[in-house]
Amino acid sequence: xxxxxxxxxxxLPFKILIYPTEDKVTKWFxxxxxxxxxxxxxxxxxxxxxxxxxxxxxxxxxxxxxxxTIIFTLLxxxxxxxxxxxxxxxxxGTFFIFSALFWLYSFAIPNKILTLNRFTGIxxxxxxxxxxxxxxxxxxxxxxxxxxxxxxxxxxxxKLSARNPYDLGVGRGNYDLADSDPExxxxxxxxxxxxxxxxxxxxAFDEYRLQDFERRKAEGFPKPLIPGTYHTPERTPSQHxxxxxxxxx
Numbered sequence: 001x002x003x004x005x006x007x008x009x010x011x012l013p014f015k016i017l018i019y020p021t022e023d024k025v026t027k028w029f030x031x032x033x034x035x036x037x038x039x040x041x042x043x044x045x046x047x048x049x050x051x052x053x054x055x056x057x058x059x060x061x062x063x064x065x066x067x068x069t070i071i072f073t074l075l076x077x078x079x080x081x082x083x084x085x086x087x088x089x090x091x092x093g094t095f096f097i098f099s100a101l102f103w104l105y106s107f108a109i110p111n112k113i114l115t116l117n118r119f120t121g122i123x124x125x126x127x128x129x130x131x132x133x134x135x136x137x138x139x140x141x142x143x144x145x146x147x148x149x150x151x152x153x154x155x156x157x158x159k160l161s162a163r164n165p166y167d168l169g170v171g172r173g174n175y176d177l178a179d180s181d182p183e184x185x186x187x188x189x190x191x192x193x194x195x196x197x198x199x200x201x202x203x204a205f206d207e208y209r210l211q212d213f214e215r216r217k218a219e220g221f222p223k224p225l226i227p228g229t230y231h232t233p234e235r236t237p238s239q240h241x242x243x244x245x246x247x248x249x
Contacts, residue, residue: 011142012160012186016228020188020201024181029202040204042212043119045192049126049176050112065099114177118195125162125175134164134175138193139226145182160185187230194226198234209235221247 020026028047029040039046112126116138123138143162160182162175178185191200199205199212213234216222221243224232234240243249 011144012183014139014190014226016187016191016226016230016232017183018187019230020184020191022201025184025188026200026202029204040202042199042205042208042215044115044117045204047114047116048111049114049178112176116189116193118193121193121195123193125177127164127175138189143177143186158182187228190226190228191232194224194228196222196224197228197232200232213239217242217246221249223247223249 029045109130110126113124113133114126115122115124117123121138122135123141124133124135125141126133141162143160146159146161148157148159157180159176159180160178162177164175177189188200191197196216198216199209234243
């Protein structure tokens with residue numbers, strides 16, 4: 001059977017597919033955040049997916065470039081006749097320059113920040129490289145479970161990725177939203193973006209749960225905007241009883 005390209009597969013449905021767990025998802029939503037670019041509350045959250053700075057891969061590539069340059073230099077120095085000619089500079093100098101540029105690139109690319117606004121239903125997610133962030137209504141996002149493969153073509157897990165629904169060109173408009181556990185991360189995003197449900201698990205939202213409960217109570221506890229397989233109870237039995245009496249769910 002021939003596998004389809006990931007952009008040809010059906011996108012993940014707007015449902016809570018699996019309960020977000022502490023060890024995979026909700027540990028990222030702690031009460032305190034060391035990075036000021038990350039904010040969590042009942043209206044909006046910003047999640048730093050990737051930040052510019054020292055990239056391990058870029059740093060390793062740079063170190064390899066330095067190592068290759070040293071090896072080629074030592075080989076030339078051990079020759080009876082020194083021959084630092086054009087071939088020497090092309091062989092090691094070019095590799096060194098490209099490795100240095102790749103390392104510097106990791107400092108130049110913008111931070112990758114995912115923004116979800118629970119009240120407006122707007123989603124902004126970052127692109128690769130220097131492509132601008134893309135903003136759309138959450139329910140228009142096309143999000144996929146993408147299988148990753150290792151260097152030897154073996155399966156290396158799956159990630160959550162999205163595509164710009166207005167850009168069908170291959171290699172453009174690609175956005176990574178989570179590098180593992182795609183169903184669990186997508187379920188968390190769907191849960192959070194349904195403003196008629198209680199806030200999802202995560203200590204970052206604890207101080208806002210009562211305020212969010214009172215808002216939904218004043219609105220008559222409207223039924224969820226997005227269907228879900230998993231039950232999403234209120235924080236306390238009393239609150240859940242009120243929701244059932246007033247909203248009927």
